[in-house]
Amino acid sequence: MDLIVIGINHKTAPVEIREKLSFPPKEIIEANRLLKESVFLKESLILSTCNRVEIYALCDRGKDYLSGIKSFLSRYHGLSLSEYEERMYVREGRDAVEHLFSVAAGLDSMVIGEMEISGQVKKAYQDARQGLSTGKVLNRLFEKALNTAKKIRTKTFIGQGAVSVSSVAVRLAEKILGRLDDKTVLIIGTGAVGEQLLLYLRKNDVKSILVTNRTLEKAQGLADTARATAVAFENFLDRLVDVDIVIASAGAPHHIIHKNDIASLMPRRKQQPLFIIDLAVPRDVDAGVNTVDNAYLYDIDDLKRIVDENMSLRKNELGDCSRIIGNAADIFMGWMAKENPAPSYRRRTAEEGVKGEM
Template identity: 40%
Template sequence: MHLIAISINHRTADVALREQVAFKDDAIRSANVDLFETKSILENVILSTCNRTEVYAVVDQIHTGRYYIQRFLARNFGFEVEEIKAMTEVTVGDDAVRHLLQVTSGLDSVVLGETQILGQIRDAFFVAQEEDTTGTVFNHLFKQAITFAKKAHNDTDIADNAVSVSYAAVELSKKVFGKINNKKALIIGAGEMSELSLLNLIGSNVTDITIVNRTVSKAQQLAIAHDVKYESMEALPQLLAHADIVISSTSSDTYIITDHMISSIQSQRKNDSLVLIDIAVPRDIEPDINAVQDVFNYDVDDLKGLVDANLKERQNAANEILQRIPAEIDAHNEWVNMLGVVPVIRALREKAMNIQEDTMSSIDRKLPGLTERERKIISKHTKSIINQMLKDPIKQAKELSSDKKGNEKLELFQNIFDIEAEQAYEPKKKKRNVATTSQIFSFE
């Protein structure tokens, strides 16, 4: 039994390649089942997001398991196996556990500390569970990883500081206003950065949002997609008179918002604060506007300073989380090692209790006149003797879980007590007969 993780991510493949090796939502279930039916695979979970496609598997042999997983990916996405090998990162054993813990807690994401991946890992695990492709090991390990990530996010500030420009723009607005859910927001532009800013505003419960763009149809399309308002660029002066937050990101060569434009609407604003955030390069907002009373004007350099400071804070939190991972790996290994000990302890207890039951049956035959109370007292004391006798052997058996020669010593332990334990790890039965790698070892 070996643990393996095969990852295609932002470090191993560019976005054009990652787009080609992503499972669609409706294909994940059948993909899990197909992989599970593959030779060498004992358990599996498939994760597929916009930034990574990963296969986690329990395999009977490392090199064959790795090959069959890579072949599975190649066949699904129309690549050669060698092409998949070139874009995959492979980790095994403790390194695979470490990889899962880092991914789940957001330490391996494009945006350090992002929390969305935790939900994606959880969903991937639930899907695999529902399709019956997880077993003893993954049912324990993925729950451990999810619990670890939740605790890491709660105990540190890893996800509290903005590290993207669009998110920082919204966070900067909060520093001026405090709560912004009741503020009027104006987004100038309809490109990717504008949409990210829109999503961050919506995520902060801002509902009064208007999009303005030189091409009205693009503003309309974006507005309809997110259920907000849109206007033409001609309406900009009037919209500025009533806006609280303005985020601008266009490709204009000239200023969209000028000092004259802001001065002309000041009388309509009644000294209300106006936050102007310019995330365009070249700039959309004239720099000197910040001299106007109650107008806060920030450009991309201001945001970069905030992002850099926050990224440093996130990195400090990430380092704290990384220091906790070795203990989690040790805990997982201890649990795996105990898999071999528990059946032995169970067999020892069962044999001892059978002896106690046989003894009680003999007592019943030889002393048929015992009252129910007397019988209960004798049964209680014979069980107490057995428990006291088993205490030290069970303690010794548990200590064997961390012994380098634990398997040999456990076998000797069973011989001494004349017991036969169940198999420590029982692979899940395949839905159809599939030859194992010990029977077929071919690399076609």
């Protein structure tokens, strides 16, 4: 059996491409089933986040499954292979194992050491198990990945001073507007990112926070946790008249803020600047908004400049993290060799070294 991962991430593809290949959460279990059946994989798992789309697969040795996986992605998303193929990477065997361990530990994230990715990996694993697309090997692999991520977080300082996408978004808002305590902020979306945004905004003494979601009850529930104000989804565009910053993380399958929405709004705002930070993939906000006078749109790729300023401390920890990942990969590959004896799964010698993707 061969273990492979194929995917794109924030290093290889801009958000304009990543969003086209992303899988909506509501579709992920069925997508896992279709992938496994249509490509004839032994086991499979789709990991789809704002910064990556990856497919992990166990397949028969000696057959070309990569072409089948690419064809599945093209059919599922209605894309031409030429639109994304050159952006993809492939890892096999031990390299695939070490790649996943790095991903789960936040070492391959835009924000190195961030904690959100571990939860996303866990959710992807739970969804795949629920849909019966994983089996003995991928179950063992992902459980080992999550355990390794926990060990890295407790045995190193990789998380010290680490920031999440949510905190970076708030820092970006501070860079744009300076003090935030006298600003009005609208959060679109009540998922994990929305919850963290609310927390960070309160830590920055933002007193006027609005929360909206397609389900008003969810917006009210989140708002109640931090003395914010819930807004009915159908009314949030009207509330933008008095808002300084919009932070969107709804992850809708289509745009929820369009260029014409903002263009018609600006006269009512007396052309006061409106700053919009779109954290969603696919994007919640039409890129054309940036062409509207006094409207300033930032997407998740724009956060990288802020992230780069926070790298030095965590980079010093990568050596220790690499050793933990190497040891964990040794253990998994040893188990894999016993389960599926084959030369390609032999344990590498010390002379070959530990090759980690950092």
